[in-house]
Amino acid sequence: MGVIWEDRLQIWLRSWPVFCLAGSLVSLLPSGILAGDIGRIVTTFLGLLAASILPTISLIVGSMSATGRSVKGINELHDEFVHLVGELFSVLGWTMVAIVGLAVASADINYQFGTYEPFGILFDFSSLPDVLKGAGQFAVGYASAAALAQFSLVPKSILKALELRHHIAVDEARRKISENVPSADGIQKIFGAKQGFGEVKPVSIVEKL
Amino acid sequence: MSKTSSVQYRHLKTENLGTKSDLKSLIVEALLRSQADGRSLSQSAKLRKIDLDQDGSVVILNKISDPSSWVGPVFAGQLIQLELGTLLPAVTQSLDDDTDEFLLENLQLGEQTQILKGAMYFAIVGNHVALIEGQSVKSRTLERYLTRILQDAARLEAGTPVILTAKFASGDGKALEAPTEVTVRAAPVKASSQDGAQGIHEIVEREAARAKEAGHTVFDVLATLGWDRTAIERLKKDIPSGGWIEGFFKVVIKANRAKRPISRATIEEALRNIDPADLGLRGEGSEKNGIVKLSTPRSVKTKGQLLDPTDAMLQIVEALKEWASSGKIDCKFG
Numbered sequence: 001m002g003v004i005w006e007d008r009l010q011i012w013l014r015s016w017p018v019f020c021l022a023g024s025l026v027s028l029l030p031s032g033i034l035a036g037d038i039g040r041i042v043t044t045f046l047g048l049l050a051a052s053i054l055p056t057i058s059l060i061v062g063s064m065s066a067t068g069r070s071v072k073g074i075n076e077l078h079d080e081f082v083h084l085v086g087e088l089f090s091v092l093g094w095t096m097v098a099i100v101g102l103a104v105a106s107a108d109i110n111y112q113f114g115t116y117e118p119f120g121i122l123f124d125f126s127s128l129p130d131v132l133k134g135a136g137q138f139a140v141g142y143a144s145a146a147a148l149a150q151f152s153l154v155p156k157s158i159l160k161a162l163e164l165r166h167h168i169a170v171d172e173a174r175r176k177i178s179e180n181v182p183s184a185d186g187i188q189k190i191f192g193a194k195q196g197f198g199e200v201k202p203v204s205i206v207e208k209l
Numbered sequence: 210m211s212k213t214s215s216v217q218y219r220h221l222k223t224e225n226l227g228t229k230s231d232l233k234s235l236i237v238e239a240l241l242r243s244q245a246d247g248r249s250l251s252q253s254a255k256l257r258k259i260d261l262d263q264d265g266s267v268v269i270l271n272k273i274s275d276p277s278s279w280v281g282p283v284f285a286g287q288l289i290q291l292e293l294g295t296l297l298p299a300v301t302q303s304l305d306d307d308t309d310e311f312l313l314e315n316l317q318l319g320e321q322t323q324i325l326k327g328a329m330y331f332a333i334v335g336n337h338v339a340l341i342e343g344q345s346v347k348s349r350t351l352e353r354y355l356t357r358i359l360q361d362a363a364r365l366e367a368g369t370p371v372i373l374t375a376k377f378a379s380g381d382g383k384a385l386e387a388p389t390e391v392t393v394r395a396a397p398v399k400a401s402s403q404d405g406a407q408g409i410h411e412i413v414e415r416e417a418a419r420a421k422e423a424g425h426t427v428f429d430v431l432a433t434l435g436w437d438r439t440a441i442e443r444l445k446k447d448i449p450s451g452g453w454i455e456g457f458f459k460v461v462i463k464a465n466r467a468k469r470p471i472s473r474a475t476i477e478e479a480l481r482n483i484d485p486a487d488l489g490l491r492g493e494g495s496e497k498n499g500i501v502k503l504s505t506p507r508s509v510k511t512k513g514q515l516l517d518p519t520d521a522m523l524q525i526v527e528a529l530k531e532w533a534s535s536g537k538i539d540c541k542f543g
Binding site: 170173174176177178180181182184186187188189190191192193194197198200 | 272274275277278281282283285512513515517518519522523526529530533534536540541542543
């Protein structure tokens with residue numbers, strides 16, 4: 001029961017309504033809040049997150065090996081890796097969206113937008129900078145939440161790569177053992193029974209005392 | 210024909226020999242070393258004859274793997290114990306004869322014939338040893354024999370014995386935690402039978418068991434602990450007919466009233482020659498799920514009463530390979 005609820009919670013935490021909620025909460029923060037120290041902290045954090053993605057992908061790709069696997073096993077491993085790499089790239093994508101959102105939210109827009117009335121329709125652009133900043137903050141919240149929700153894939157991928165390498169190393173060690181162990185023929189050659197071994201001799205050699 | 214034999218694992222204790230010591234290389238060096246007459250032990254089985262017990266029996270490293278294979282990872286050998294000038298007790302009449310008792314006689318073998326007390330097969334890879342024990346040629350015999358030839362060849366200092374430790378695991382195959390309590394069972398003693406209706410097989414079996422357990426019985430342990438003879442005799446009389454006496458010796462280390470763990474190395478050395486069925490180890494407050502010594506049963510071809518040497522060696526090497534491949538022992542075969 002506990003495992004099912006845990007799984008459901010994880011799926012729910014990774015769903016778009018949660019990301020929307022995070023985006024909405026960030027967009028409700030005072031305008032321009034991401035331009036200061038908080039923005040710098042968020043940038044550093046997102047930078048670190050993004051920096052971990054590519055090495056993880058190359059580690060996964062490098063783990064693809066035929067050692068100790070069947071063709072079916074290799075195909076399944078390939079499918080799994082393609083899915084994993086796709087997910088990791090999506091983390092990178094969300095990080096980039098967050099950075100763009102951060103840039104918009106922290107931009108100092110000095111241009112004064114006014115109202116325009118082309119073809120008799122009134123367009124009021126005076127609050128456009130605030131709307132843009134709000135949208136930027138929403139994007140930062142949404143994309144950061146999405147990236148964070150997927151970030152657990154990085155340690156999972158590293159552990160998967162470690163497991164594969166361990167499997168490969170064990171397989172190699174076993175192969176080496178098999179190569180070095182003398183074969184049945186080899187043992188026959190070096191430890192063959194001497195001619196006459198186990199021969200049954202007549203009891204006549206035994207005398208009663 | 211074939212017979213199921215237990216292939217047992219042993220490992221050289223390197224504590225007093227230096228971590229770089231390699232049992233296989235030491236043995237090969239000892240066997241290739243020239244004797245006073247210019248011949249080496251590897252050339253003649255006669256030179257490998259040692260009177261270990263000084264009781265009229267000799268132990269011989271009778272068969273060894275071909276010296277050209279010694280550069281490889283495996284050294285294989287057959288250790289035998291022979292009883293010299295033996296009289297063979299036997300019954301020479303048919304067991305279907307109608308007689309008040311069967312006559313036990315001594316048979317004299319031909320002058321050049323010696324009785325084989327037992328044969329052991331072993332393979333050594335580095336410091337790893339796998340062996341099939343013979344009836345009276347046990348792992349202890351191999352330890353003593355190797356100690357002797359290595360000391361004679363100056364490959365081992367006097368007073369430093371070869372100790373081949375066993376590897377213990379809990380019943381579920383997991384590594385053994387350092388136990389805090391060790392219980393060793395003394396050999397139980399059955400009340401002496403009052404009725405005379407004992408088959409000849411029963412007598413022979415009992416005599417053989419008695420010989421094996423000599424010095425290890427409950428009464429022997431009690432005598433060692435200072436019980437006087439009268440007390441032991443009285444205790445013997447208290448055993449009802451058909452009953453038996455059992456004794457368990459419990460060992461714990463205590464400091465500040467708390468039990469302290471006994472190291473695994475100590476356990477593996479001290480209990481290496483004890484049947485796991487006679488052992489109890491308790492650790493971390495819970496009884497272990499039985500104790501097993503690393504060993505594996507294998508079916509070995511036989512020739513009459515003897516194990517086929519080639520097949521025995523094949524099974525031993527296969528067992529070593531199996532343990533190495535499954536990660537039970539730290540052996541690379543090369």
